[in-house]
Amino acid sequence: MMRFLVTEESGRLVRWLRLMGYDTVCLATRPLAELYRRAFNEGRVVLTRNHRVKHGSLIRVVYVESGVLEEQLRQLVRELRLSAEEMFSRCDRCNVPVEPIELPPDQRQGFSVRGVDLVFRGTCRDCRQ
Numbered sequence: 001m002m003r004f005l006v007t008e009e010s011g012r013l014v015r016w017l018r019l020m021g022y023d024t025v026c027l028a029t030r031p032l033a034e035l036y037r038r039a040f041n042e043g044r045v046v047l048t049r050n051h052r053v054k055h056g057s058l059i060r061v062v063y064v065e066s067g068v069l070e071e072q073l074r075q076l077v078r079e080l081r082l083s084a085e086e087m088f089s090r091c092d093r094c095n096v097p098v099e100p101i102e103l104p105p106d107q108r109q110g111f112s113v114r115g116v117d118l119v120f121r122g123t124c125r126d127c128r129q
């Protein structure tokens, strides 16, 4: 599964990528050396709107075209073939995998988006969300 490093001007993406199950961190673009180091060491694809961030032979950079969240997500799903199969498997605050819920299905919490039932998969061991 892909892992991401989002630069702070596109920080709203972080929460959504985590909700989709992707390990995602947010970083400033200064100093750039730190951003490159982290992306390389942790094997993260960099998502940014800042063209000071350059492609390297060892780091993949995807330039986010739009400033609008919904269009950003659409671009990433298209270009990186992201899927939401792991939806709600990761805490959107702490970026850690959630522990599976042991409640019977009728007691699980979730919500419905456009007729699709989305059920939370578990509880975060860090923030208990």
Ligand SMILES: [Zn+2]
Binding pocket: 091, 092, 093, 094, 095, 124, 125, 126, 127, 128, 129
């Ligand atoms: Zn958490």
